[in-house]
Amino acid sequence: MAVRALGRGAAAAPGIEQAPIGIAIAGWLFALLGFFPVLYLVATSLKTEAAAVVLPPTFIPLPGLNLAPTEMPPFTFSPTFEQYQTILERGFGPYFARSILAVGGSTILVMILAVPCAYTLAFRMIEGWRDTLFFFISTKFLPPVGIIVPVYIIMRDLQLLDNMLALLIMYTAMNLPIAIWMLRSFFEEIPRDVLQAAQVDGADVWTTMLRVILPMVTPGLTATIFIAMIFAWNEFFFAVSLTATKAATVPIFMVGFVTSEGLFWAKLAAAGTMAMLPVVIAGWGAQRQLVRGLSLGAVK
Amino acid sequence: MATQQQALTFPRRRVPSLPLVGAFRNWSIGKTLATPAIVYAIIVTQLPFIITVWYSLLRWNLLRPDNIQFAGLDNYLFVATTDPIFPFALLNTVLLTTGSVLVALVFGLLFAELVNHRYPGRGIVRTMFITPFLIMPVVGALTWKNMMLNPVFGVVDYLMQLAKLPAIDWLAQFPLFAITGIVVWRWAPFMMLILLAGMQSLSDEIREAARMDGVSAIQEFRYIVLPHLNRFIQLGALLGSVYIVQEFDSIYMTTQGGPGSASTNLPFLIYQIAFAKKDVGESSALGVMVVILTIIATQYLLRVLSKLTEGD
Numbered sequence: 238m239a240v241r242a243l244g245r246g247a248a249a250a251p252g253i254e255q256a257p258i259g260i261a262i263a264g265w266l267f268a269l270l271g272f273f274p275v276l277y278l279v280a281t282s283l284k285t286e287a288a289a290v291v292l293p294p295t296f297i298p299l300p301g302l303n304l305a306p307t308e309m310p311p312f313t314f315s316p317t318f319e320q321y322q323t324i325l326e327r328g329f330g331p332y333f334a335r336s337i338l339a340v341g342g343s344t345i346l347v348m349i350l351a352v353p354c355a356y357t358l359a360f361r362m363i364e365g366w367r368d369t370l371f372f373f374i375s376t377k378f379l380p381p382v383g384i385i386v387p388v389y390i391i392m393r394d395l396q397l398l399d400n401m402l403a404l405l406i407m408y409t410a411m412n413l414p415i416a417i418w419m420l421r422s423f424f425e426e427i428p429r430d431v432l433q434a435a436q437v438d439g440a441d442v443w444t445t446m447l448r449v450i451l452p453m454v455t456p457g458l459t460a461t462i463f464i465a466m467i468f469a470w471n472e473f474f475f476a477v478s479l480t481a482t483k484a485a486t487v488p489i490f491m492v493g494f495v496t497s498e499g500l501f502w503a504k505l506a507a508a509g510t511m512a513m514l515p516v517v518i519a520g521w522g523a524q525r526q527l528v529r530g531l532s533l534g535a536v537k
Numbered sequence: 538m539a540t541q542q543q544a545l546t547f548p549r550r551r552v553p554s555l556p557l558v559g560a561f562r563n564w565s566i567g568k569t570l571a572t573p574a575i576v577y578a579i580i581v582t583q584l585p586f587i588i589t590v591w592y593s594l595l596r597w598n599l600l601r602p603d604n605i606q607f608a609g610l611d612n613y614l615f616v617a618t619t620d621p622i623f624p625f626a627l628l629n630t631v632l633l634t635t636g637s638v639l640v641a642l643v644f645g646l647l648f649a650e651l652v653n654h655r656y657p658g659r660g661i662v663r664t665m666f667i668t669p670f671l672i673m674p675v676v677g678a679l680t681w682k683n684m685m686l687n688p689v690f691g692v693v694d695y696l697m698q699l700a701k702l703p704a705i706d707w708l709a710q711f712p713l714f715a716i717t718g719i720v721v722w723r724w725a726p727f728m729m730l731i732l733l734a735g736m737q738s739l740s741d742e743i744r745e746a747a748r749m750d751g752v753s754a755i756q757e758f759r760y761i762v763l764p765h766l767n768r769f770i771q772l773g774a775l776l777g778s779v780y781i782v783q784e785f786d787s788i789y790m791t792t793q794g795g796p797g798s799a800s801t802n803l804p805f806l807i808y809q810i811a812f813a814k815k816d817v818g819e820s821s822a823l824g825v826m827v828v829i830l831t832i833i834a835t836q837y838l839l840r841v842l843s844k845l846t847e848g849d
Contacts, residue, residue: 256654264651264662271648271722272665275672277692278680290690350577353570362567369571371839376582378835380783382807383828386821387588389811410581413574442566471673473786474804478812488675488786495679495790500690502683509676520671521664528730532772536734 275517282506283316289502320507329490329508336486338401340469343408347465348458350409351416356446358417359424360432370418374533377414381474392479399481407475412465415533419464422534423457424450460526463519470516487512586828592821599815612822622798623823626806629713633784633802637720638777642770644721645728650758652729653736670726678790681719682708712792712800719787724780728773735769736762768841775838782831803827 256264280296281289288295288306291314298316299309306314358366388407389398397403427450435445451458473488480489491512494505520527528536596608616623652663669677685693688706698704707715739762747757785804788794794801794809801809803823811820 256656258656260651260654261656264654264656265658267648267651268662268665271725272668273692274677274680274685274722275668277684278676281684292690292695294692294695350574354574357567357571363565363571369575371843372575373578374839375835376578378779378831378838379582379586380804380824380827380831382783382785382804383589383824383831384582384585385807386592386811386817386824387585390817391585391588406581410578413578417574442570446570467671471675473675473789474783474808477789478808488673491673491675491679491790495793500683502690505679505683509673509679513671513673513676516673517668517671520667524664524667527667528734531727532731532734532776535772536731536769 275513278506278513279510280314280506281502282320282510283318284314284503284506285317285319286501286503288314289506290500320503321511323504324508324511329487329511332485332487332490333511335401335484336470339404339408339486340466342401342405343412343469344462344465346405346409347412347416348462351413351420351461352451352458353446355417355420356424356450359421360429370421373414373417376410377533381411385474385478388475389478398479399483399485401484403479404472404475404484404486407479408469408472411472411475412468415468415530416461416465418533419461419530420454420457422529422537423454423461427453456526460523460530463523463526464530467516467520467523589821589824589828592817593825595818595821597817599817608818612818613826615819616822616826620819622801622806625798626801626803629798629800630782630802630804632713633717633720634778634781636717637724637781637784638774640717640721641724641728641777642732642774644725645732645773646766646770648725648729649732649736650762652733666729667726669722670724670730672723674723674786675790677723678719678787681715681722682791686715708791709796712796716784716787716791716800719791720781720784723787724777727777731769731773731776732766735766739765768844771841775835775841778834779831779838782827782834803830 277294277296280298283298284295285306291306293311295306295309295312295314297313299313300316302309302313302315304315309315357363358370363369392398392400392403397406431449431453432445435449440449471488476486476488477492480486490508491505494501494508523530593612594608594610596604596606596611598604648666652659652666672680683691685691686707688694688704688709693707694704705711707718744757744761747761752760783804784802785808788800788802788805789808792800794805798806804827807820807823807827810816810823814820
């Protein structure tokens with residue numbers, strides 16, 4: 238039996254009636270604690286370098302005061318966008334554009350490959366559908382370090398090192414099993430009657446899939462696309478192994494802050510904020526489907 | 538017309554004249570739809586792994602590209618007996634993975650229970666809880682390394698100073714512990730999401746009935762919620778292990794495996810041997826060993842997943 242949650246998201250979730258006040262306080266407290274590093278990162282991105290290292294930590298932007306960082310009221314700093322400007326001037330843009338290209342391209346390719354395959358597996362159109370499903374999951378559990386050496390050498394021989402295409406190929410392979418498992422779980426929620434009705438009406442497989450079934454799983458498609466984009470956007474191992482400068486993506490831009498031990502925290506924070514923001518926003522939007530993607534469709 | 542179109546777009550009838558027997562004789566639309574993805578996965582993941590196995594049997598360093606020799610099991614022997622870092626990397630991998638998974642599960646359970654109640658702003662609380670998992674790992678690691686854990690200007694050390702505790706350079710003095718902390722911060726939300734789904738699949742009536750019978754909150758959690766969550770805990774622990782065994786980003790961004798090899802795990806060691814030492818044979822042998830370890834671990838995971846997909 239499939240494990241299936243009754244509720245689908247925060248709003249519809251059942252939850253227990255009337256939480257004791259202690260639970261509410263603890264909830265807010267732990268959430269704020271876990272969220273604090275993110276908040277502090279964004280706050281630091283709006284500081285000058287001098288204000289970035291002020292203690293006690295400041296995280297409330299307070300514009301309009303012309304004071305030295307140490308003379309500001311407690312926990313406040315005067316916000317500035319100069320760090321963002323500096324980071325953009327240092328060529329963050331092309332990294333960002335390449336990330337979008339690698340993520341967008343691989344996600345399109347993933348969906349082109351995964352949708353028909355998941356459809357076939359969900360509706361048992363081939364024998365051995367179960368084995369095929371588990372074949373895909375086993376490719377996901379193959380650690381990247383188990384293939385990186387030949388991948389590097391093959392890409393080198395194909396002149397694809399430091400080329401966007403190399404990342405696009407690897408990200409597609411990385412997300413394909415997740416997409417197939419996730420899509421399959423959405424397809425399986427469709428009653429078989431719908432398929433039969435479409436066939437009785439004389440629709441062929443392509444028409445049934447593209448015109449009848451896909452529109453019914455639009456939320457599932459969106460969620461799958463979001464998950465694929467989140468994983469590809471954040472990917473670092475293949476990026477650092479297979480690219481140098483011409484194809485380097487956003488995470489590689491962040492590597493520049495590893496060695497520069499000089500405290501350029503505000504600049505680091507500005508770059509980091511721009512790097513993480515697209516995925517954080519996408520993830521907030523896809524919250525309700527997130528667990529399904531992460532559990533490969535096993536938990537709904 | 539529809540039937541004609543059907544015959545045109547996908548030959549459900551057997552392909553008559555192909556000399557290849559078997560697979561092609563019973564070719565169906567299902568195979569047409571599934572094959573591209575299968576072939577892609579084989580070419581990009583399985584084939585390179587087979588080549589890794591082959592490379593692991595060679596003596597081959599990219600710094601001396603013309604000198605490639607067959608070495609048999611020498612690379613494995615070297616890793617197992619001579620490599621000074623391998624035992625530490627193996628131990629670190631086990632410690633980091635089990636430690637992170639266990640602690641993340643405990644926090645995940647706590648967070649899930651906290652979000653599974655109704656109170657003002659629960660949606661915001663939930664959103665804040667999941668955010669660390671969404672943050673780009675390299676950015677999260679840099680934030681912790683600098684703004685949180687820096688021994689002079691970091692927030693954590695500021696708080697310790699307030700508590701009159703001595704300053705600690707976490708990443709230098711306790712690198713594996715600090716990295717485990719960063720990994721837990723990232724993975725507790727993942728565990729929370731899975732366990733929350735589990736909690737929400739437990740009907741309210743059961744919990745309410747228990748409470749009517751005068752069961753205390755702790756008893757309710759211990760005897761009703763936890764047993765129900767068993768499967769979800771397994772799933773979270775296993776998926777978490779599979780991913781955290783591969784942890785690389787946070788180590789690369791914070792300690793680079795150091796000081797010495799105090800925070801080097803197997804993926805980071807392989808990366809170093811492949812790209813700094815440029816030793817194809819040894820890094821491939823290590824890669825094969827990691828894959829074998831993962832296969833052993835995932836056998837169990839596959840059984841759990843299999844149970845979950847059964848009867849769908």
